[in-house]
Every structure is written in structure tokens, then in C-alpha cells.
Amino acid sequence: MTVETIVYGLLKIFIGLSILLVYLRLTHGSQAGPQTPIDTIGNFVIGGVLGGVLYSTQISVFYFVIYMVFTLCMIQLLNVATTKIRFLHMAVREQRVPVITDGDIDIKSFQQTDVALDLKRLIADLRAQGIYDLEEIEFAQIEPSGALSVIRKGDGVPNFALIVKGKLDTRDIADAHKTEDWVYLQLRAAGVELEDVFLMEFKNGNRLLILLNDGTNIRREVAEASNMNDKEEEWREGVEEASAPDDTEDSEKDVAKHSAEDAHPTNEPKA
Structure with missing residues (x-):
């Protein structure tokens, strides 16, 4: 191995590390946060590109830069796609898994074939948090990062992000036992409006935090039919009437029939 070969290899390493640092800076990848499966696979690919080019004298620095930039662009494109496209997000991104709900262990979560959960690992994680009795727990779930979140009995109820960046989070809505309507x-x-909401958080079972895109915070109790204004009451009545038109028509016919009978009573023969 000549001095020229060593210098050439060191130059490739320097250029590769510089490209990685620029990539992490542009994508904020250097900040603390869980890695996605795409990032994990990308790390192996980047390592292969760096190692293969480093020990190959047939690949020039120019083509090495092209390979590195193309690989990093593909990783970022896949990460963006899994964020924007829902079915890709569900297929690739890790999902949270509830393990204890309403004080009871969620047996179905441990029986899922696509989720690897260990009951002994759960108990060990609880002991690490100073919890030695399962009956003390109201709610617990495995977060996408792999961390265990626990709420003890009497500490409240979990919070749910119903809207994130103008889009409904159907998983959180279902977990909160609510509907999109x-x-x-x-x-x-x-x-x-939905598109103006940056975050809507449902907490304490009856409170909402609505953060708008312009930074405005709206804190309010949930709106039910009993405390809505007249306009909202009219809208709700219209929806209920539209949802059951046949029942309304039948009731109107019954009222008309009884009115006619009252106006013209039939003469029943006396015994």
C-alpha cells in the first residue's frame, strides 16, 4: 500500500463524514429522538457504501460523492413518505402498544403475532420505576421508542393527541373512546377549522388543549349537547332528523291518523 493510496482513502473518509454531518444538520438527525426502521437500515447501507468505496481504488471521489448523496436522499425520501402516507406509516413506523388498561393486563396485546412482548420484561421495567404491585397501575403502554409509560391509580387518565398538524389521529381517537364526528x-x-389546528390534546377526561398554527392556545372543557349554543343545537337536531327520515315520516302519519279518528269517531254498536 503506497502513501498515495493511504491519502486517497483518508480523503474519502473526510468527504464521507462531511456529507453525513451536513445531512444530519439539515434533517435535525443529530437531535435526541428514536430512530425509525428506515434510519436503521440506512445506517447499514451507509456503512456498506463507506467501507466498499474506502477499500476500492476503482471508484473515484466523484462517484463516491454521488453514491453518498443518492443514498442519503433515498433515506430521507422514505422517512418523509412514511410520515405523509398513512398505510406506509402504519407498516413501517413503530406503534405504541397498551399493556394495562383500566387496571387490567391487556392479554390481546401479548397474543399479537406482530408484537414481541415479554411479561417478565414488563414486570422488570415496572420494578425499575418503583412499582412492585400490578394492582397499583391504572394504565401502561409501550411507547414507539420502546419506553414504558405508566399511570398509577388515582393519578388521572392518559392524554390523547386527537389532531396533529391538521390531520385526525384515528388511533388516539379510538383509544380515547371518541369518534371523528x-x-x-x-x-x-x-x-x-381542522387545517388551522397544530395540536388538539384531550386530557383529564373532560379538557381540551387546542394549539393553532399561529401559536394561539385554546383551553376549554369538552362541548356536549347540553352546553352548546342554539346554532349548534339546530345543527345536531338536523343531523338526527336526517339520520332517521323513515321514523319521522311514520310518526307524522300516526299523528295524522289519530287526529282524524278524534275528529270523526267511529260509532261502536252498544252491547
Whole structure:
């Protein structure tokens, strides 16, 4: 191995590390946060590119830069796609898994074939948090990062992000035992549009935090039919009437029939 070969290899390493640092700076990858499966696979690919080019004298620095830039662009493109496209997000990104709900162990979560959960590992993680009795726990779940979140009995209820960056989070809505219509009802009661909401958090079972894109915070209790304004009551009545037109028509016919009978009573023969 000549001095020229060593210098050439060191130059490739310097250029490769510089490209990686620029990539991490542009994508904020240097900040603390869980890695996605795409990032994990990308790390192996980047290592292969660096190692293969480093020990190959047939690949010039120019082509090495092209390979590195192309690889990093593909990794970022896949990360963005899994964030924007829902079915890709569900297939690639890690999901949270509830393990204890309403004080009871969620047996179904441990029986799922696509989720690797160990009951002994759960108990060990609880002991690490100073919890030695499962009956003390109201709610616990495995976060996408792999961390265990626990709420003890009497400490409250979990919070749910119903809207994130103008899009409904159907998983959180279902976990909160709410519906999309209920979320739209809260938006109308607060006087805001879905696309204007940066975050809607449902907490304490009856409170909402709505953070708008312009930084405005709206804190309010959930809106129910009993505390809505007249306009909202009219809208809700219209929805209920539209959902059951046949029942309404039948009731109107019954009323008309009884009115006619009262006006013209039939003469029953006396015994």
C-alpha cells in the first residue's frame, strides 16, 4: 500500500463524514429522538457504501460523492413518505402498544403475532420505576421508542393527541373512546377549522388543549349537547332528523291518523 493510496482513502473518509454531518444538520438527525426502521437500515447501507468505496481504488471521489448523496436522499425520501402516507406509516413506523388498561393486563396485546412482548420484561421495567404491585397501575403502554409509560391509580387518565398538524389521529381517537364526528363537534364549538389546528390534546377526561398554527392556545372543557349554543343545537337536531327520515315520516302519519279518528269517531254498536 503506497502513501498515495493511504491519502486517497483518508480523503474519502473526510468527504464521507462531511456529507453525513451536513445531512444530519439539515434533517435535525443529530437531535435526541428514536430512530425509525428506515434510519436503521440506512445506517447499514451507509456503512456498506463507506467501507466498499474506502477499500476500492476503482471508484473515484466523484462517484463516491454521488453514491453518498443518492443514498442519503433515498433515506430521507422514505422517512418523509412514511410520515405523509398513512398505510406506509402504519407498516413501517413503530406503534405504541397498551399493556394495562383500566387496571387490567391487556392479554390481546401479548397474543399479537406482530408484537414481541415479554411479561417478565414488563414486570422488570415496572420494578425499575418503583412499582412492585400490578394492582397499583391504572394504565401502561409501550411507547414507539420502546419506553414504558405508566399511570398509577388515582393519578388521572392518559392524554390523547386527537389532531396533529391538521390531520385526525384515528388511533388516539379510538383509544380515547371518541369518534371523528365528536372531534369535529369540538372544533365547531371552539370556532376553529381542522387545517388551522397544530395540536388538539384531550386530557383529564373532560379538557381540551387546542394549539393553532399561529401559536394561539385554546383551553376549554369538552362541548356536549347540553352546553352548546342554539346554532349548534339546530345543527345536531338536523343531523338526527336526517339520520332517521323513515321514523319521522311514520310518526307524522300516526299523528295524522289519530287526529282524524278524534275528529270523526267511529260509532261502536252498544252491547
